[in-house]
Amino acid sequence: MSSRRQRRPGRSRRRLPALALLSLGAAGALAGCGLGPGRTPTGVRLQVTREFGAQPMLSRSAPRAEGQDTVMSLLMRNATVTTRYGGGFVQSIDGHAGGFRGSQPTAWFYYVNGVQAAKGAAETNVRPGDRIWWDLHDWSQTQEIPAIVGSFPAPFLGGIEGRRPPVRLECAAPEQTPCRTVAAHLRQAGVNAGLAALGPGGEAPETLRILVGTWRQLRADPAADQLERGPAASGVYARVLGGGSSFALLDPEGQVTRTLGGDAGLVAATRYTGEDPEWLVTGTDAAGVELAAHAVREATLHDHFAIALLGGSGGASTVLPLPQPAP
Secondary structure (H helix, E strand, O other), X not given: OOOOOOXXXXXXXXXXXXXXXXXXXXXXXXXXXXXXXXXXXXXXXXXXXXXXXXXXXXXEOOOOOOOOOEHHHHHHHHXXXXXXXXXXXXXXXXXXXXXXXXXXXXXXXXEEOOEXXXXXXXXXXOOOOOEEEEEEEEOOOOOOOOEOOOOOOOOOOOOEOOEOOOEEEEEXXXXXXXXXXXXXXXXXXXXXXXXXXXXXXXXXXXXXXXXXXXXXXXXXXXXXXXXXXXXXXXXXXXXXXXXXXXXXXXXXXXXXEEXXXXXXXXXXXXOOOOOOOXXXXXXXXXXXXXXXXXXXXXXXXXXXXXXXEEEOHHHOEEEEEEOOOOO
């Protein structure tokens, strides 16, 4: 579906965020029922937030589930949900509805294991270990945010849509501290990742890649290159400037809130057409890459779609969520 803005109610044409839509053919299943009496998935987490994770609403490490739930039926067991268009559109969760905030359209989107879902919530089965995240946010800049980092260690644990692709850590300098740091964090999270020198994108289909290096070292990768064109291309609310010498941080309306120069890091996820999601652990320089590498931890990434990092005195860093809050 087009990424143009949703039109106001009452106009002749209406565009809705595709991933908040449920299959109209499955709408009759929304009375809180799952798909059947199958085994209830274990290890599932359910999270509901607003404003790109900035405002938590619900977080359950053991949500109420029954039988073979779908993402929609699981949500309805654990929150109050209203729909529109014959049950085909998630309108509100616990009283917070999509629509317009001023002139900007807002809607509910959902992610499974850190990946924007490819199907409606009533068509997506809940699998063991899934991390399911619903978020209400402004989609004026893009309705396609293909991957987010705040569900780490997903998708490296848990996989994507029932698949468990191999994980490969690709570093511009495999022997240096940032690469070793990311590798250690992956091991601590239980992720089994192969290690390789940075190579061209696309040579390892159905592989979850984590790229580590300065932006100048990563920018030849087709997925990484999308960040130079902003959120409409990458789904990341940052724009790389000057070939990687600085990062412009954007608010939900795509406006620059601040620009980071030297010693700035970035941890983000994106997706190139037809390929699995790809994570970028990068920086404006070597110090920025090291900041980003140390941030690849659940405690740092939790509740964030992506993050930028700014170095400080004594090795401390400031975590800046992306998108940045509007002024």
